[in-house]
Amino acid sequence: MKRRRKRLVRIIAALAVLALIFIYKGMFNGKGLYFTTGFGRHEILQAGSQKVYDYEASILFADVRKQYESLFGSDVWSREIDGQSFETYARQQVRTKLIRVAYMNELADKRGVVLNREESANISKAAKEYLACVDDASAKRLGLTQEQIEQMFTKFAIASRLYNDMTANLQTEVSADYARVITIQYISADSENLINSAKTRLDGGESFFYVARDINNGGDYECELRRGEMEKEFEEAAYNLATGETSQIVSCKGRYYIIRCVSDNEKTKTEANKNDIIEARKLEEFNKNFEEYEGSIYLHFNDKLWDKTDFNTVNENTAFEDVFNKYFK
Template sequence: MGYGIKRRLPVLLLLAFLFLLPLTACGDEDSGTQVIFTTGMGKDEVFRIGSSVCTAPEMMVYLTNTQNQYESVYGPDVWNVSRDGITLEENVKETVLAKMAQIKTMYLLAQDRGVALDDSENKKVGQAAEEYFDSLTDQEKELMGVKVSTVEQLYREYALADKVYRYIIQDVNPEISDDEARTITIQQILIKTGTADGSENQAADSGTVRQEAYEKALDIRRMAVEEGEDFLDLASRYSEDSVITNSFGKGEMDSAFEEAAFSLETGEVSQVIETEAGYYIIKCISTFDREQTDLNKQTIVEERRREVFGQEYNAFVEALPRQLNQELWENMKLLHDEGVTTAGFFDTYAKYFPG
C-alpha cells in the first residue's frame, strides 16, 4: 500500500519467509547462528553447530519440501526470478540453511536447559516420522537419501526447539494497555511523486513534479472537506494505491502517516501528508477497533516473548563453534524433477504437534 506502511521487503525476501511455519522465531539471524566456512568435515555433513550435525539428507528434506511449497503457490517458473544477481534458488538455500542452523541450536539449548520430550511426545515423533516417510515415493527417498530415522530425528529436533521456546517464555505475560495496542481504521488517498513502482527517479525528485502532486492532493482534499464529496468515491477515482481502507496499530506505519492518522477523530479528514512515496489524505473511520486492538495485544505479547527468548538464545549461541562444509553446500541443488512433489513435512508435524 505505497508508503502508508513501512518499506516493503524485497520480493525475494518475502518469498524466503514463506516456508517458515509455526516454529517461533528467536532473535536476529545475525547472531551466532551464522556458520563459518571450513574443510575437513565428513562427506555427508553440511554443517556443525556445537555437538549438533546437519547431514545432507536432513538438509534435502527441508530444501525439497520448501521448494515444492514455493512451486505450489508460484508455479515452477518461480526459479527464474533473480534480484541483484542472486537467484531465488540461492536465496532459498541460504534461508533454509539459516532455519536449519536455528533449529539445531535450539535443540542444543533444550538439552542445556534440561528440556526433554515426554513419552507421549516421543510417540508422536515416531508416528509423524512413519507417516511422512510412508508418503514418499521410492524415487523421493532415493534422491533425498532419506531414511525413516532421518525424519524421526528432524521431528525430534523440531519438537524440542518448539518446546524449549515455550519453556523459556512461559512466565512472560506483560500487561498491554488499550492505548498501546490501539488499532484504528482509516481510508486513504495517495498521489505519488515517484514512478509507478514507487521508486523516485531524478525527474520525480524535481520540484515541479512534487508541486504538481501536492496541488492535486490539495484539490482532492478540498473536494472532500469543502464540497462534501464522498471520500471513498474520491479514493476510487484518484488514489494511486490499491489499498484504500486499512487498519493498523502504532509502530506499523511511516511516522508522519501514523502521527496524522492517530490524531484524527472519527469522520475527520487529515491535511495533506508528505511521505517518500507521495502525498496522502486520510479519513478516520474508527479511532478504536476493539477486535483488532485485542488481536494486537496478543501480537505485542508475542513480540515481547520473542525478545526475552532472543536474549537467552543469543547468549547461548555466541559460545558455540560452528562450521560449514562449503564444498558440499555449494554442490547441493534443488531437485527439479517432476517425480519429486513431496511438500507435507511441516504439515505432518503440525498434525501431531498442533499449536
C-alpha cells in the same frame, strides 16, 4: 509506501517460521565459521555434538519451495529479492534454520531439556504421516527412512521445547490499543496542489472512493494498518480517527495524504496481532539470551556438500512444517 515493503518482508519472514524459533537473522555465532574436512558422507554441518544431514536440508528446501510458490506463483524463482535470486535467498533461510536448530539442541542437551510423554509419542506419528506425503521417487533418491524422519522431528520438537521453557516467564503485556488493527482508505499525492484539489472535491461532496481512485491513478487506496507499518505522521493521523472520520491533509516525507477510517478496530485481527507482537517480543528476548551461548560454539559447515544439495530433490504433498505444527504447536 513504507508499509508495502514491511508487509512483504513480514510475509516472507512468516513463511520461514517454524514454531517461532526460526525467524532468527543474526550472525551464526560470535566466532564465525570453522571449516573442517571431518564430515561423514551426508553431513551438512556440525555444531558441538550436533550433526545435520543433507536430507534435512532437502526437506526444508521442499517446504520453502512449496510456500513461496503458493504465495507468489511458480515463476517466483525468476525474481530477485534484496539483489539476489529467490532461490539464493531461500537457501540462506534454510541454512540459518538448520544452524539455529542445531545450536538449540546442543543447549537443550546441556540444560537437560527433554520432550514430555505426549510429545515423544507424537514423534513417530508425525514421521509416519510426513513420510507418507513424500513421493516414492524422492524417498528412494534420498534413502529416507522412518528413523531419519523421527530424528528430524525430534530435533525440531526439542528446539521448540527449549524456546518455550526459556520464554515461559517473560512479561509480555501488550495493550489492546497498541495491537489495534484498523482499516483505512487514503488519497496519496506528490504535490500540495494535487492534494488540495482532492480536499476541495471531498469538501464538495464527492465520494472518497472515487477521488482516491482518481488521484491514486487506479492504485491502492485501502489497506489494513498495524502500528509500525507507516511513517509516524501518517500513523498518528490514522489512529486518531474513529470509524467514518476523515483526516485533514497529512504531510509525510514529501508526500501528502488524506485518510479515511473505514474501521477503527478490526477485533479479530487485533487479537491475532496482539499474539504476534507478544511472540515477537518473546523471540527478541530469547535471542538476546541465546546469542552469548551461540558465540561459544564453533560451527563446522560443509559448503561443498551444501552446494551440491539440490533445491528440487523432494516432492511432498504436505510440508514438513505443516505436519510439525499439527503435532507440536
